[in-house]
Amino acid sequence: MSTTDPERKQAPRTAWINALRGELLRVGKRIPELARVVHVGVWIATYADADGSHSFPGRDTLACLAGCSEETVTRAVKVLMDVGALQRKRRPNASSMYQLVTLLPGPLPWEEHMHHMTDTRQRKAYAKKKAEAVADVVRKASTVAVQDEAAEESDSVRGCVPDSVHGGGSESPSEDPDSVHGRPRTTSTDAFRTASTAGVYKVTPTSGRDPRTDKELVGLSPQVQQRAGVRGEDDFRRQQDEAGAAAQPGAEDEIVARRCACGQGHIVRADRDLCGGCLKDARKPQKPVQGAFLVSLDGGGQGIPQGRREPGPWPKEDPAAPLLVCGCGREHRLRGSDRCPACVVAAAAEEQRLELEAVSNA
Numbered sequence: 001m002s003t004t005d006p007e008r009k010q011a012p013r014t015a016w017i018n019a020l021r022g023e024l025l026r027v028g029k030r031i032p033e034l035a036r037v038v039h040v041g042v043w044i045a046t047y048a049d050a051d052g053s054h055s056f057p058g059r060d061t062l063a064c065l066a067g068c069s070e071e072t073v074t075r076a077v078k079v080l081m082d083v084g085a086l087q088r089k090r091r092p093n094a095s096s097m098y099q100l101v102t103l104l105p106g107p108l109p110w111e112e113h114m115h116h117m118t119d120t121r122q123r124k125a126y127a128k129k130k131a132e133a134v135a136d137v138v139r140k141a142s143t144v145a146v147q148d149e150a151a152e153e154s155d156s157v158r159g160c161v162p163d164s165v166h167g168g169g170s171e172s173p174s175e176d177p178d179s180v181h182g183r184p185r186t187t188s189t190d191a192f193r194t195a196s197t198a199g200v201y202k203v204t205p206t207s208g209r210d211p212r213t214d215k216e217l218v219g220l221s222p223q224v225q226q227r228a229g230v231r232g233e234d235d236f237r238r239q240q241d242e243a244g245a246a247a248q249p250g251a252e253d254e255i256v257a258r259r260c261a262c263g264q265g266h267i268v269r270a271d272r273d274l275c276g277g278c279l280k281d282a283r284k285p286q287k288p289v290q291g292a293f294l295v296s297l298d299g300g301g302q303g304i305p306q307g308r309r310e311p312g313p314w315p316k317e318d319p320a321a322p323l324l325v326c327g328c329g330r331e332h333r334l335r336g337s338d339r340c341p342a343c344v345v346a347a348a349a350e351e352q353r354l355e356l357e358a359v360s361n362a
Contacts, residue, residue, distance in 0.1 A: 011050040012102055017042055019103040020085070023110070031110055033117040040066050040076035041086065044098050052100030059095070075116045082113035315341045 010018070024038045043065045048055035059070045066073065077098075080086035085108065087099040258267040265275025274282065317333040325331055326340035337344065 012052045013045055013048050013050055013100060016052055016085070016100045016103060017045050023108055026107065027110055031114055033114055034110055036066070036068065036072065037076040037079045037117065040068075040073055041080050044077075044086070045100055048098065048100055052102075055098040055100070056091075056095045071120075072117075075120075078116045079110075079113050082116070083108045083110060315344050317341065 020038045020041055024034055028034055040062055043062055044055050044057060045052070047057045059073050062073045063070045077086065077088065081088060085101055085103055087101055089097040089099070091097060259265075260267055260275035260278055262275065262278055265277050267273065267275055272279070315334055315337070318335050319333060321333040321335050323331055323333060324338065326338070326343055328340065328343055330340040330342065332340035334341065334344075339347070
């Protein structure tokens with residue numbers, strides 16, 4: 001008995017899957033989106049019975065199995081229904097029921113219904129954005145072209161020639177076609193008019209210097225920088241003249257200038273040994289020196305600083321005295337005192353500090 005049966009027939013579900021596979025091999029290279037449609041259809045067929053009925057997988061299940069979004073599953077089902085390979089029956093509060101339709105021999109009209117897969121929202125948004133970008137580029141290009149065209153036009157637009165190009169009434173027109181009235185020009189290599197170096201109006205720049213070179217500048221002698229407060233030669237001479245005018249007629253004493261030890265000033269007065277600058281420096285107040293506390297003496301003088309007194313001895317407690325409690329909380333056995341030894345020493349130190357402060361403020 002032969003193991004192969006020539007009259008064996010395929011189940012409707014298997015025949016439907018094989019037909020979709022053949023369609024994909026036929027037009028898959030021309031329509032790349034068909035592979036996703038066939039993939040979803042095959043997964044729907046796996047849930048159907050042998051006769052191609054009772055297939056009701058959910059959209060989320062098909063999206064997980066096919067590795068795509070639920071929107072892509074819906075688009076693929078629409079394509080299969082439009083080409084006549086699948087039927088759908090909606091059920092309330094449940095997933096749709098699919099029925100595999102037996103495919104007749106012959107090609108299916110995939111091109112007519114593949115727009116469900118290609119016309120997505122993302123592609124529409126991208127196409128709209130691209131069209132706006134192209135329109136923007138075209139608009140900018142047209143604006144630039146109009147501006148360039150206006151710039152390339154000559155000055156004589158619509159027969160209007162500016163006055164700067166007109167020749168004078170008494171002057172003959174120049175033989176040089178590139179020259180302008182009163183301003184000879186030479187044509188540059190970049191087709192733009194540039195001013196000639198041999199023009200009529202040749203003016204020497206005057207920035208930073210005197211344009212008139214026929215003047216003789218006065219020679220400047222270097223001036224010696226003197227220290228503030230030091231008398232110069234002019235002051236010394238003026239003071240000598242004033243002293244001579246104020247002197248009595250017939251006086252035999254003559255003012256003799258002396259140079260100060262600093263080497264920069266002169267001493268005019270006979271009762272001084274320093275110049276004005278040195279005297280000014282000597283009169284500057286000295287920085288105060290902070291020293292120890294000074295004790296005022298009789299007559300208003302200041303004496304030597306008085307040393308700090310050492311605190312008295314630590315009070316001794318009497319073991320036989322009754323136990324008392326100080327205001328600070330310590331217990332003690334001092335007779336004749338309601339304070340502990342520590343408070344007694346602290347009070348003595350505070351009294352000493354106040355005395356020293358009073359002496360320093362006096």
